[in-house]
Amino acid sequence: MRAFPxxxxxxxxxGSSFVLLxxxxxxxxPRKHLGKKDVKNILIIKFGNIGDAVLTIPAIRATRxxxxxxxxxxxxxNRTKGLYKQYHYFNKIITIDLVENKxxxxxxxxxxxxxxxxxxEVKKHKFDIAIxxxxxxxxxxxxxxxxxxDTRIGADIGYNxxxxxxxxxxxxxxxxxxELDLYIDLISLxxxxxxxxxxxxxxxxxxxxxxxxxxxxxGFSKKRKLIAVHAGGNPDWMIKRWPKExxxxxxxxxxxxxxxxxxxxxxxxxxxxxxxxxKLSKKNAANIAGKNTLNQMAALITKCNLFIxxxxxxxxxxxxxxxxxxxxxxxxxxxxxxxxxxGHTALTNASPDNPHWNGYMDINAELKQTPPVAVKDVIxxxxxxxxxxxxx
Numbered sequence: 270m271r272a273f274p275x276x277x278x279x280x281x282x283x284g285s286s287f288v289l290l291x292x293x294x295x296x297x298x299p300r301k302h303l304g305k306k307d308v309k310n311i312l313i314i315k316f317g318n319i320g321d322a323v324l325t326i327p328a329i330r331a332t333r334x335x336x337x338x339x340x341x342x343x344x345x346x347n348r349t350k351g352l353y354k355q356y357h358y359f360n361k362i363i364t365i366d367l368v369e370n371k372x373x374x375x376x377x378x379x380x381x382x383x384x385x386x387x388x389x390e391v392k393k394h395k396f397d398i399a400i401x402x403x404x405x406x407x408x409x410x411x412x413x414x415x416x417x418x419d420t421r422i423g424a425d426i427g428y429n430x431x432x433x434x435x436x437x438x439x440x441x442x443x444x445x446x447x448e449l450d451l452y453i454d455l456i457s458l459x460x461x462x463x464x465x466x467x468x469x470x471x472x473x474x475x476x477x478x479x480x481x482x483x484x485x486x487x488g489f490s491k492k493r494k495l496i497a498v499h500a501g502g503n504p505d506w507m508i509k510r511w512p513k514e515x516x517x518x519x520x521x522x523x524x525x526x527x528x529x530x531x532x533x534x535x536x537x538x539x540x541x542x543x544x545x546x547x548k549l550s551k552k553n554a555a556n557i558a559g560k561n562t563l564n565q566m567a568a569l570i571t572k573c574n575l576f577i578x579x580x581x582x583x584x585x586x587x588x589x590x591x592x593x594x595x596x597x598x599x600x601x602x603x604x605x606x607x608x609x610x611x612g613h614t615a616l617t618n619a620s621p622d623n624p625h626w627n628g629y630m631d632i633n634a635e636l637k638q639t640p641p642v643a644v645k646d647v648i649x650x651x652x653x654x655x656x657x658x659x660x661x
Contacts, residue, residue: 288407288430291414303420303459308336308397312416314344314409315402316365318503319563319582321448322349323468323589324609325402326356328452331463332400333358335456342394344387344412351563355471363390384408391416398422398459402452404441410434422455442627445604468589468609472568479561480568487532487555494529494655497573497592500546501539501558502581508625509580509599511641513542517549518644519577523651524552532573534558534566534583575654577647584608593657595650597642600625614650616642 311332315325322345333341343359350364365387367380391412399413401423410431413421424441425432432438437458441451449466456463489495500516502509520531531552533543537559547554561569567586570576576587577595587594588608596608596615600623603615619626619639 288410288434291411291434303397305336305338308339310394310396310398311336311339311341312344312391312394312396312399312413312418313341313359313402314400314412315349316344316346316367316406316409317349317403319349319352320585322352323470323582323585324449325452326469327449327463327466328402328456329356329358330469331453331461331465332456334463335461339397342396344391355564356469363387388412388415400455401435402455405429405431407431420459422458424451424455444621444627445602447605447607447609449609466609468585470564470567470586470589472564472571472590476562476564476568477571479565480572483532483555483557483561483569484572487530489530489532489555492528494527494574494658495572496523496529496531496575496577496651497570497587498531498533498546498554499535499576499578499581499583500533500542501535502579504538509601511579511597511599513546514549515641515644515647516546519647519651520546520550520552520554522644522648524550526648526652527655529655531555532557532569534561534569574658575651577651580606588613593654595647595654597647599641600639602626614654616646616650618642 313329315322340360341358343353343362345353345362345364347364347366350362353359353362366383392415394416396416396418397420399416399418399421401409401413403409404424405426407429410423411434413423414434420437421435422437423431423435425438426441439454439458443451453463453466498516500513523529531554533546533554533556535543535558540556540558543556543558547556566583567590570583570587570592571590573592575595576592578584578597580596580598580601584594584596585608588610594608594613596613598607598615598617598619600619603617605627607613607615618641623639
């Protein structure tokens with residue numbers, strides 16, 4: 270049992286009822302017009318996963334630009350603290366420690382204690398604006414509510430009453446509207462406009478030197494194109510992973526067809542998965558899973574000509590560092606959740622009939638069985654991307 274499923278269970282079983290009660294006994298706050306000079310303190314909330322956090326940056330950047338003198342406080346989790354620390358937009362980052370433990374009861378107790386600590390920390394501040402970039406969480410909506418902010422912004426998912434704790438909401442379920450654009454929609458509710466939706470990911474000179482060392486160590490020639498592969502992903506969402514046998518076939522066939530090198534990335538938990546794929550492919554490839562930090566991994570991706578992956582955090586990081594992506598999207602809407610920007614390819618055999626198409630409604634929801642994307646279709650996408658590279 271991992272921390273996020275625990276907090277989601279607490280949120281769903283207790284949070285929804287609590288928020289309903291709170292919304293009934295609390296007087297609805299009127300909307301207030303705030304001038305730039307009136308805003309001294311801004312609270313931003315995003316626990317989520319790393320990929321989701323990457324997508325919040327354009328909206329956060331625009332908020333900072335709109336309120337350049339305001340104190341901006343980020344509330345996030347230990348999963349994403351490292352990501353947010355690399356940006357200069359925040360005056361302070363407050364973290365909730367989500368402890369992973371196989372014991373459900375112990376995880377629930379630890380998570381509940383940490384939630385209480387976070388509530389007490391947030392209440393110490395007097396915020397003028399609270400922006401909740403979470404989508405389903407009643408806990409994040411409650412944090413915004415108790416923050417002291419007269420202006421509270423969040424998504425309306427149509428149930429669990431979280432919308433009643435905000436002063437400004439926008440519908441969350443919008444067909445084919447990318448998650449990044451929904452974050453921009455939220456800040457537009459208080460007059461923040463931006464055309465700059467550029468993703469960003471900071472990579473240091475030291476991280477780039479690390480990437481160069483890895484390439485040199487593995488004997489990769491600059492004459493051969495370099496393709497990175499991420500066959501893993503969030504362990505809470507195994508349904509999003511393309512079969513390892515398919516990755517092996519892809520590596521085998523692309524290696525025969527094109528002059529390329531493969532490098533397999535991932536967390537330490539995915540090292541054995543990568544080793545199995547390399548063995549099945551009967552081809553040489555570098556397995557560097559678990560041997561680098563997030564920013565070192567990003568630096569490595571910048572050295573690659575192409576990135577092939579499941580729907581995962583590295584997919585969004587690759588888009589942020591402008592390495593072309595071929596994403597295997599599983600059960601979700603590629604237009605909603607795929608790599609953001611031009612030059613990328615998102616493949617899926619799924620349809621709107623699946624309950625996860627436009628949002629993860631329930632991790633245990635019954636899925637309409639969808640066959641994985643065929644290897645031949647991914648090869649066609651790779652051929653197309655390599656042809657573009659050859660013509661540059």
